[in-house]
Every structure is written in structure tokens, then in C-alpha cells.
Amino acid sequence: MDFDLTDDQRLLTDSVTRLLGNEYGFEQRKALLKTEMGWSEKLWGQYAELGLLGLPIAEDFGGFGGGPVDIMLLMQAFGRHLVLEPYLATVVLGATAIKLAGSAAQQDEILTGIASGEIKLAFAHSERQARYDMTDVLTTAKPNAGGFILEGAKSVVLHGDCADKLVVSARTAGNRDDARGISLFLVDGNASGVARRGYTLRDGTRAAEISLSGVQVGRDALLGEPDQALGTIIRVTEAGIAATGAEVIGAMETMQAMTLDYLKTRQQFGKPIGENQALQHRAAEMLVAMEQGRSMAMLAAMMVDEPDAEERARNIAMAKVGVGQAGRFVSQNAVQLHGGIGMTEEYAVGHFFRRVMVVEHMFGDTAYHLDKLADQVA
Incomplete structure (x- = not known):
């Protein structure tokens, strides 16, 4: 197996190292922690300009078309500087969900928006009672004439306080711990009935508790096949x-x-x-x-x-x-x-x-x- 980096990967590593070396010193990070958002919108824009936000996204959607090894190299560089921006939540978790389950229209809208820096995502799956059990979902999505009504709550949603869109898991069939019956929905972060309480985790990164009360979404908000999201x-x-x-x-x-x-x-x-x-x-x-x-x-x-x-x-x-x-x-x-x-x-x-x-x-x-x-x- 060849472990040598390609020329593009070397260029990626050098560019990120140079950017973070100039912009992400320890004192600069401490200053960001004291801001209301807890991270830098300016740097988020620079990530977009360098193509980092589109790194794992296909070229058809304005991305770089990179793979997991490219993400590994980038996240290593982020780890050396304790980067605070919502890269994990948006580009790794959110974009992966859209790539795997999104329709052509959803991918075109969301992935293009992520690559350009215009859309931030959060993956809202964990619930307070579930701990690490991925099948333990109490949030429900009940069908109605207009689509679905979401009811429930999500816990420790990484960067859920600043996300433009939420990828929300909800039970559309079955009982609490059933593997079948879970669906994914794309929900506007500011939709009626969505309440978000943001807070700082012990390491300085941001998360949110999210409450969903009578949240109406259309059928086009469904990601992938119903009941098959696990x-x-x-x-x-x-x-x-x-x-x-x-x-x-x-x-x-x-x-x-x-x-x-x-x-x-x-x-x-x-x-x-x-x-x-x-x-x-x-x-x-x-x-x-x-x-x-x-x-x-x-x-x-x-x-x-x-x-x-x-x-x-x-x-x-x-x-x-x-x-x-x-x-x-x-x-x-x-x-x-x-x-x-x-x-x-x-x-x-x-x-x-x-x-x-x-x-x-x-x-x-x-x-x-x-x-x-x-x-x-x-």
C-alpha cells in the first residue's frame, strides 16, 4: 500500500499549515473563545476560498472531490491548532449525510452551499436518554397533508446553535429501539417550532440542545427512503x-x-x-x-x-x-x-x-x- 502523499495533498497540507500558522496562534484562539459565536467567520470565509469547505464534495457541486485521506490530513492540521470553526459539524457530518441520502435537488442546493461557505449544517441525532445507542430515537415525525410534523428533542448537537440547516433523525415507524423506522429530515434552523439553546463544551467548542415542537416540514425535506435512515x-x-x-x-x-x-x-x-x-x-x-x-x-x-x-x-x-x-x-x-x-x-x-x-x-x-x-x- 502506498502511503506517500500526492502533489495535491502536499499542497493542501502546506496551504492549511501556513494559514493556521498565521491566523490561529494560542492567543488568537483565546480571543475567539470570548466572542459571542466562539469561532471566526472571517476564517470560515478563508476556508471557502482555499477550497477546504468543498474538500470532500464532488466537483459538480463546486467541491474539490477529495476523499477520507484528504479529510484526515486537514483534520490533523486542525488538531495541531485546536480549530474552533464548525468544520466537523458541517463538512464531515452534515455533508456526508447529504451525499449518502440526499436527492439530486438536495445535493445540488446543500452541497453547493457548503462548498461556497453559504450554508452551515448540524447533525442532530443524539438524544439525552440514548447515550451512544444509535437506534434509541424518541423524536417523532408524523405524516400530515403538508408533509410531516416533528416533535422531540436533540442533545449535544455540535454547532447546532449556528447551523442554517439541521439534519434531524426522527422515528416514522416502530418502537423506541427498533433499527427500522428511523428517517432523516432537513430542517431549517430558524423554522417555527425549533428552539435552540447554545452553550460551550468543556474544550471551548460549541454545541446546542434543540427542541422540536410542532415543526412542519414538507415531503421534500425527507432525506433518503423513509424508515431506512439507520x-x-x-x-x-x-x-x-x-x-x-x-x-x-x-x-x-x-x-x-x-x-x-x-x-x-x-x-x-x-x-x-x-x-x-x-x-x-x-x-x-x-x-x-x-x-x-x-x-x-x-x-x-x-x-x-x-x-x-x-x-x-x-x-x-x-x-x-x-x-x-x-x-x-x-x-x-x-x-x-x-x-x-x-x-x-x-x-x-x-x-x-x-x-x-x-x-x-x-x-x-x-x-x-x-x-x-x-x-x-x-
Whole structure:
């Protein structure tokens, strides 16, 4: 298997690295966190100009036509700088749902709008009682003369507070935990009956609690076949796991570099603390864990388009576990080796730690995916 980057991928990596190096320093990020939106519309426009918003979108819709490996490279770069913009919510989760289930008209409107930076999406599937169970859906969509009436609530919707459109899952048939009977709908974020309460997650990124009360949507709002959306939801979640896994690798790279620099410069008893052999061993263990995690993130990226659903699910679950374990080890040790300064808001390593911990609990935590893997071999 060829792991060399293409010329286009090298150009992509160089362009993103240069942009974020100039525009996304730690102090600049802290300033963005204090704004009302919590991210930069200016940078969102620059992402559109560079073609980043259309990276996985077909050229027919104004995109770049890239694949999961391109997303992996971009998300790694985002992870190195703790990017706050709603890229994961819009381009990875939302656009994947539209590509998989949208009609030709829906794809033309939404994907073109995403690539140009005019439309932001949020994937509203999780519900408070469900935890990580993708079939646990209480939100309902009942048919009426004009289309459907949506009732229910969605929880921890990434960047749901700023999304122009919501991709909402709702039960159109069956009981609460039935795999069949779930449908997806495209809902205007400001539609009558939609209430959104935005808030900041522990890592500084934004999410929202969304309430749907008598929300009327037309039949053209339905994404894909009625009652058959679970497969799409699973594929969207798998794309999210692969993308956030790559983001964690970028975060680990930065934490590793910061820790090595600190060990070389922090003086104690007249010499750098990095001369302590025990700390050298710890830094080496961090490097090994990071590279193990990198291999698993690459596996996830290669599995996103795997046609065998069982093979894809097994490998992506393994990748989620591997990246989660590596991210926890590297981030905990990075904070510990920095000592007291690692716990302060003024120092970057703690911010990277929090992002990695939040990502570990997205789309099912390490324990959840370990259980899934154990069930497969039981």
C-alpha cells in the first residue's frame, strides 16, 4: 500500500499549515473563545476560498472531490491548532449525510452551499436518554397533508446553535429501539417550532440542545427512503470517528512537541529536567503511543469508504479505541510533565488535553467501542 502523499495533498497540507500558522496562534484562539459565536467567520470565509469547505464534495457541486485521506490530513492540521470553526459539524457530518441520502435537488442546493461557505449544517441525532445507542430515537415525525410534523428533542448537537440547516433523525415507524423506522429530515434552523439553546463544551467548542415542537416540514425535506435512515446515521458517525481521530493525532503532535521543549528548557537544581532519565523514558512512551494512535487513525480513514459494513464497523471501532487510549495517555502525561503550569488556563497544553478528552466521548467512548468489539468475538 502506498502511503506517500500526492502533489495535491502536499499542497493542501502546506496551504492549511501556513494559514493556521498565521491566523490561529494560542492567543488568537483565546480571543475567539470570548466572542459571542466562539469561532471566526472571517476564517470560515478563508476556508471557502482555499477550497477546504468543498474538500470532500464532488466537483459538480463546486467541491474539490477529495476523499477520507484528504479529510484526515486537514483534520490533523486542525488538531495541531485546536480549530474552533464548525468544520466537523458541517463538512464531515452534515455533508456526508447529504451525499449518502440526499436527492439530486438536495445535493445540488446543500452541497453547493457548503462548498461556497453559504450554508452551515448540524447533525442532530443524539438524544439525552440514548447515550451512544444509535437506534434509541424518541423524536417523532408524523405524516400530515403538508408533509410531516416533528416533535422531540436533540442533545449535544455540535454547532447546532449556528447551523442554517439541521439534519434531524426522527422515528416514522416502530418502537423506541427498533433499527427500522428511523428517517432523516432537513430542517431549517430558524423554522417555527425549533428552539435552540447554545452553550460551550468543556474544550471551548460549541454545541446546542434543540427542541422540536410542532415543526412542519414538507415531503421534500425527507432525506433518503423513509424508515431506512439507520445505515446513513452509522456511516455519518463512522466518518466523524475517522475525522476526530485524525484531529487527536494533530493535538498529540503539538502536545509532544511542547512537552519536549519544556523538558529541555525547564531548569531544576541547575540543569534541565529533561536530563532525568525517568522523564526521558516517559517522553519516549508518549512518542510510541502517539505513533500507535496515528496508525489507527490512518486505518479509520482507509475504512470510511469500505463497502463491507461489518468489516468497516469492526476496524473503525478498533481505531476509535486505539486513538482514544493513545490520546488519553499522551495528554495526561503532557500535563503531568509540565507540572503545575500544565493545569493553568494561560498555558496551551491544558486546552489540548480538554479537547482530546471531549473527542474521546464523541460517537461512543473507548469503553463503548471495546464492548462492541468484545460482542463480535464472543
